[in-house]
Amino acid sequence: MNVKRVFGTVLTILGIIALIYTGYELINKSTAYTTFIVVGIIGLIFFFSGIGLVKNTKDES
Template identity: 65%
Template sequence: MNVKRTFGTILTILGIIGLIYTGVEIIQRAGNAVNLTVIGVISLIFFLTGIGLVRNTKDEA
């Protein structure tokens, strides 16, 4: 299996988890706005980077 594709999948999953966490905390109004903003931005970066790695990596056997 391609290492870049695996790393991209891991980054995508971490990004999804972070975005879900941020969304839940915003809905519950439980967290500090600055902390939630930082977590949301980092999660979005992970998600977009992971999607980019998975999309741009070619399968070569």
């Protein structure tokens, strides 16, 4: 089992959760917009870095 691939998967899942949370709170018209902006940006960073790790890691058996 490749550690980079597992870490990339975890980052991708965390990014998806953060983006869903941000979207849910924005739809509910909550008032703490700065918090959602920060969570959304961190979610995007996690998502794209996780996808990059999974995509660029070679399988070595």
